[in-house]
Amino acid sequence: MVVADVPIIIEPALWDKVQINLEKNRKNVGRKDEYHYLLNGILYCDKCGGEYRGRKRLKGNDNAYKCAEKRYPNSKCDSRGISIPRLESFIIKYLFIYRDFKKHFGDLKTDVERTQLLEEKITKERTKFISIEKKLKNGYDLLLDTEIPNNEEIKSRIAKLESQKRELADTIQILEQKIYESDSKNMEKKIAGVVGGFEINKTSGIVNADFDKIKKSIHEIIELIKISHQKHEKGGIFTIKVKFKGSNVYSIIETDWKLSVFKLVKYEITDDKSMIEILKSGTLAYQKTTGIKGSAKVSSTSTISTNIKKHVHLPATIKIADSELYHFD
Numbered sequence: 001m002v003v004a005d006v007p008i009i010i011e012p013a014l015w016d017k018v019q020i021n022l023e024k025n026r027k028n029v030g031r032k033d034e035y036h037y038l039l040n041g042i043l044y045c046d047k048c049g050g051e052y053r054g055r056k057r058l059k060g061n062d063n064a065y066k067c068a069e070k071r072y073p074n075s076k077c078d079s080r081g082i083s084i085p086r087l088e089s090f091i092i093k094y095l096f097i098y099r100d101f102k103k104h105f106g107d108l109k110t111d112v113e114r115t116q117l118l119e120e121k122i123t124k125e126r127t128k129f130i131s132i133e134k135k136l137k138n139g140y141d142l143l144l145d146t147e148i149p150n151n152e153e154i155k156s157r158i159a160k161l162e163s164q165k166r167e168l169a170d171t172i173q174i175l176e177q178k179i180y181e182s183d184s185k186n187m188e189k190k191i192a193g194v195v196g197g198f199e200i201n202k203t204s205g206i207v208n209a210d211f212d213k214i215k216k217s218i219h220e221i222i223e224l225i226k227i228s229h230q231k232h233e234k235g236g237i238f239t240i241k242v243k244f245k246g247s248n249v250y251s252i253i254e255t256d257w258k259l260s261v262f263k264l265v266k267y268e269i270t271d272d273k274s275m276i277e278i279l280k281s282g283t284l285a286y287q288k289t290t291g292i293k294g295s296a297k298v299s300s301t302s303t304i305s306t307n308i309k310k311h312v313h314l315p316a317t318i319k320i321a322d323s324e325l326y327h328f329d
Helices: 012-028 084-097 099-107 112-144 152-182 184-195 211-221 273-280
Strands: 043-045 052-056 063-067 222-230 237-244 249-256 261-271 302-306 317-319
Touching (some): 043 052, 063 084, 084 211, 084 222, 084 237, 084 249, 084 317, 112 152, 184 211, 211 222
Parallel strands (some): 043 222
Antiparallel strands (some): 052 063, 237 249, 249 261, 261 302, 261 317
């Protein structure tokens, strides 16, 4: 055995600290905390078009939806974050407790131009689908023909046609859904069915349902929500724009930084020119403009403001008390 003096590279005290830290890390390894966000996927920044995403840390101060374009160090947006429990609690109360909002669908007219474009598009896609089915039949007939020596090229062509067929089937299904939603009467019935399926606790005024059911219902009837913030004295004003599926109208709600009193101030009728142009083109990227994950953006739309009609039974003000806040984590 050869014994030699080796110089100390790491001080013993530091070595012991590192070993203790490694042991702690081993114990803490596991699934990260999972949080629940009702509005991820339908919440967007009205200033830059970026998606608002929930950000929550139980051990920290973060508990807000924030614009994805505000990520440091390359922040592209200065929009203010908005409290998760207060925004979610308002949306729940707006939809499932003050249910009269759905009555305004009776005043909306079906967007005829939008429906016609959708119907023209679906007719073209169905024609393509039939043509591909005929080509596939011919291709499979050729494969059965034993006199053709090289069928690898035919197989490759069939695989491409099958892929195109699946894509067209998906597109047709999306278009059919959009046509259904473009009829305000259909969406009025759907919203009434979804909203009417919830029970309210008479004592607490809280919806008797779990997170998954509430989220599913919200995403079934709301197409998107836009958030903006105007700087004023005492924290400024938040503007919340809610657009229901099957409607070309935004409900415009305002609230201060406390997010305890929400006022419905007007409607805005949207003129979604970007969607019309996409439908006129040969591609159908339209279905990917809502409910997008990541740093998706919502294309801008021109709007026309209109005053609230007196016969609409929406409450002018919705108040959210601390006792009415929903906390899903």
